[in-house]
Amino acid sequence: MVACRWRKLRRIMFGFGLSALAVVILRMATETFDTSQASHQLQHDLEQKLRSPENSNSDSLRWREDLWEELIQSCQGKKKLRQLPKIIGVGVEKCGTHALVHYLYRHPLIRTTRPLELGMFNRAGGRASDFLHRVPEVEENAFTMEKTPAYFNFNRAVPANIKNLVPDAKLLLLLCDPVDRVLSDFFHEWVMFNITHRDRVQFKYKSVDQYVHDYLPRIQQAIGDFDQKNALLQEDRVFDLMRKDYLSHIITTGFYALHLQRWFKYFNETNLMVIDSERMLQDPGNVIEEVQEFLKLPKVLLKEDYVKKEDSGYFCYKNWKDENKLDCLPSAKRRTRNGNKSLPPDVTSKLQGLFLSHNEALFKMLGRKFKWK
Numbered sequence: 001m002v003a004c005r006w007r008k009l010r011r012i013m014f015g016f017g018l019s020a021l022a023v024v025i026l027r028m029a030t031e032t033f034d035t036s037q038a039s040h041q042l043q044h045d046l047e048q049k050l051r052s053p054e055n056s057n058s059d060s061l062r063w064r065e066d067l068w069e070e071l072i073q074s075c076q077g078k079k080k081l082r083q084l085p086k087i088i089g090v091g092v093e094k095c096g097t098h099a100l101v102h103y104l105y106r107h108p109l110i111r112t113t114r115p116l117e118l119g120m121f122n123r124a125g126g127r128a129s130d131f132l133h134r135v136p137e138v139e140e141n142a143f144t145m146e147k148t149p150a151y152f153n154f155n156r157a158v159p160a161n162i163k164n165l166v167p168d169a170k171l172l173l174l175l176c177d178p179v180d181r182v183l184s185d186f187f188h189e190w191v192m193f194n195i196t197h198r199d200r201v202q203f204k205y206k207s208v209d210q211y212v213h214d215y216l217p218r219i220q221q222a223i224g225d226f227d228q229k230n231a232l233l234q235e236d237r238v239f240d241l242m243r244k245d246y247l248s249h250i251i252t253t254g255f256y257a258l259h260l261q262r263w264f265k266y267f268n269e270t271n272l273m274v275i276d277s278e279r280m281l282q283d284p285g286n287v288i289e290e291v292q293e294f295l296k297l298p299k300v301l302l303k304e305d306y307v308k309k310e311d312s313g314y315f316c317y318k319n320w321k322d323e324n325k326l327d328c329l330p331s332a333k334r335r336t337r338n339g340n341k342s343l344p345p346d347v348t349s350k351l352q353g354l355f356l357s358h359n360e361a362l363f364k365m366l367g368r369k370f371k372w373k
């Protein structure tokens with residue numbers, strides 16, 4: 001009897017201990033998170049101070065040097081803390097998400113997570129305290145950046161998760177021609193063995209043409225043209241298809257308008273920047289200047305820092321402190337856009353037909369058009 005009561009008492013005390021511990025952890029997490037609000041203010045004050053008229057001439061290297069130095073110094077000796085990523089690359093897979101980070105992470109106030117793709121917002125109902133151990137400690141006035149291209153369309157809970165956990169997050173979304181994306185994603189899945197070995201069928205699809213011929217009619221039938229009145233139903237069907245058959249995403253990811261409607265419930269163009277990947281391929285310098293404006297970061301990465309390498313056709317980052325140093329993306333990150341692979345014309349036109357109304361809906365949503373084929 002006495003032993004039984006003692007066991008009960010111990011269970012209660014253990015329960016109390018656990019709850020107290022949970023409260024302490026939660027409070028620590030909330031405090032850390034709140035401090036990042038202060039960092040936003042700091043950032044704002046610094047920007048005001050540095051954006052005086054004599055600092056606004058972006059041609060002046062001297063101006064940039066001073067500003068860069070000032071930003072570096074603003075971080076020195078600062079308290080370090082873990083904050084959930086405020087800058088989040090949310091997609092789209094195969095649209096140059098890696099290149100964007102490659103061009104941007106040099107900013108003195110940006111710190112990237114390792115690995116870059118943490119996928120932390122994929123889990124529904126997560127709390128800040130669940131994730132803080134996965135991000136680096138950064139100076140309180142710096143910003144943590146993460147990118148997981150799968151956020152865009154693999155889990156419909158992601159936009160709400162981000163909004164709950166990081167209400168003042170700034171999201172970057174690259175969109176590329178959905179037809180080019182199919183080709184790129186097909187070879188990505190090929191390399192990841194999802195095409196060759198999934199379903200235990202070796203070389204199930206020997207070519208992208210075979211894949212498109214098999215999947216396109218089914219997707220056409222299930223989704224069809226973009227239909228404003230039934231857009232939510234169409235979105236459901238996209239997720240159903242993907243649940244039943246993972247490889248359908250190679251095509252359905254390109255139904256950007258169906259996916260974006262979900263994001264626009266939580267974000268708008270003040271906190272979600274949509275970038276045309278084609279522009280980033282041709283003119284990354286201007287894109288990166290615009291991204292810094294969107295992020296409200298002092299503009300210290302300038303268009304002249306991005307230089308086209310004639311042999312590859314891709315832009316590299318030129319370190320302004322060392323004119324001879326060009327930093328280029330590894331060639332493993334380019335499989336199709338270097339012209340090595342292409343779609344046969346009949347496959348291209350079938351895909352163009354499929355995406356036409358979806359692209360038009362997207363351009364209407366955004367109020368601008370992208371020059372896709």
Ligand SMILES: Nc1ncnc2c1ncn2[C@@H]1O[C@H](COP(=O)(O)OS(=O)(=O)O)[C@@H](OP(=O)(O)O)[C@H]1O
Nearest residue numbers: 093094095096097098099184280281334335336337
């Ligand atoms: N500057 C620039 N702008 C736009 N696109 C670029 C740029 N640099 C590289 N690339 C192309 O990006 C493709 C890889 O995209 P991601 O980095 O998003 O791939 S991933 O989803 O992280 O696997 C990859 O496509 P593929 O050539 O089809 O492999 C790259 O060629």
